[in-house]
Amino acid sequence: MANGEFTNILVHTNVTRYVEFKQIDGSFVHRYNKVSKVPATEYEAISSGLIGLFEKRRLKNFLQWVAQYKEDEISTHKGLNLDQDTTDTVYNKFGLEDGTKNFIGHAMGLFDNDSYLQEPARPAIERIILYVQSVARFGKSPYLYPLYGLGELPQGFSRLSAIYGGTFMLGTPINKILYDKEGKVEGLNLQLDGKEETTKSKVIIADPTYFPDKVSKTQKLIRTISIVDQLPLKNGETSGQIIITGKESGRKNDIYIALIGSEHKVSPPGKNVAIVSTIIEGDTAPHLQISSAFKILGIKDFNYTFMGISEIFEPIEDGSKDGVFISKSYDATSHFESVTEDVKDIYFRVMGKPLKLTKLDEGEFNAFA
Numbered sequence: 001m002a003n004g005e006f007t008n009i010l011v012h013t014n015v016t017r018y019v020e021f022k023q024i025d026g027s028f029v030h031r032y033n034k035v036s037k038v039p040a041t042e043y044e045a046i047s048s049g050l051i052g053l054f055e056k057r058r059l060k061n062f063l064q065w066v067a068q069y070k071e072d073e074i075s076t077h078k079g080l081n082l083d084q085d086t087t088d089t090v091y092n093k094f095g096l097e098d099g100t101k102n103f104i105g106h107a108m109g110l111f112d113n114d115s116y117l118q119e120p121a122r123p124a125i126e127r128i129i130l131y132v133q134s135v136a137r138f139g140k141s142p143y144l145y146p147l148y149g150l151g152e153l154p155q156g157f158s159r160l161s162a163i164y165g166g167t168f169m170l171g172t173p174i175n176k177i178l179y180d181k182e183g184k185v186e187g188l189n190l191q192l193d194g195k196e197e198t199t200k201s202k203v204i205i206a207d208p209t210y211f212p213d214k215v216s217k218t219q220k221l222i223r224t225i226s227i228v229d230q231l232p233l234k235n236g237e238t239s240g241q242i243i244i245t246g247k248e249s250g251r252k253n254d255i256y257i258a259l260i261g262s263e264h265k266v267s268p269p270g271k272n273v274a275i276v277s278t279i280i281e282g283d284t285a286p287h288l289q290i291s292s293a294f295k296i297l298g299i300k301d302f303n304y305t306f307m308g309i310s311e312i313f314e315p316i317e318d319g320s321k322d323g324v325f326i327s328k329s330y331d332a333t334s335h336f337e338s339v340t341e342d343v344k345d346i347y348f349r350v351m352g353k354p355l356k357l358t359k360l361d362e363g364e365f366n367a368f369a
Helices: 005-012 042-047 053-068 087-093 098-108 114-118 122-138 152-163 291-297 337-351
Strands: 021-023 027-031 034-037 144-146 174-179 185-192 195-200 204-206 215-228 240-244 255-261 272-279 305-315 324-326
Touching: 005 337, 027 098, 042 053, 053 098, 053 122, 087 098, 087 114, 087 122, 098 114, 098 122, 240 291, 255 291, 272 291, 324 337
Parallel strands: 027 240, 204 324
Antiparallel strands: 021 144, 027 034, 174 185, 185 195, 215 272, 215 305, 240 255, 255 272
């Protein structure tokens, strides 16, 4: 997200010195058996083909209210209390139809199911504001993508870490986690160049797969990567995100399609990469659950499709007892906002205070206050 928290972290930590970004051309939703651009302003709402004539005015009024809402000015609230009224109540205040609620919540608010409708409206409205502000920052769409692919992000952080004394040991086997008599972590026993080595640490931050006994399995995820010749975008866009909402596909969870190509340096000219992801539901074969995405992409065989299924884990405890702080697994979304929230949560658990970003001084690394 161009105006999202992850982008702010990249800027404030100066990781952007190592990574270049290019905007994604558009944000789209699948409705009425076609791919349509998501309106992000009251002006786009008027011309959108997603909704009817009378609904366009109601959507325009809703987006105007979102843009003008100010917490300390009661006159902008229209009698709504975002901490008490549900999101569905806010939608109904503007007379929005179910189909409009659907694409606002899923394509702009980026919720992956409808449970948010019966919860207090503040998080949803904040997400919609973030979406609109992200579009306004560069125009066209709210999304940025790193040139040469997502692998540039950890590479950028590893370079920055090395400058300030960090050490990276890629592909290093871990023999054993070491604990003291009180059950607190005290280090790792590693296998380095055929020899056992021990490194000391009072804190370990880890992916959940390193600690299967300390996590619970919540769901399963399917993610596919396909090489395609053409994109299902009608106005010359060469990249985009398409969301197939659960209601459109007869599912509970949304299906995400991320489209990138040669302009983002991830493929040669004439070829594009399509990444499809969603939560697996029920006993139906996983690849059949995303058949609607394959239909949109025009994929009829799987010669150039790579498919993976992974389990989604989350930590059972917060890590304060033993000093082992575990992240959640990646979810099906492609916009990194949920990952950023997890990073901030880990920071709070480790440090005991919220992550606050401060400006970098010349030659000084003080991004994490």
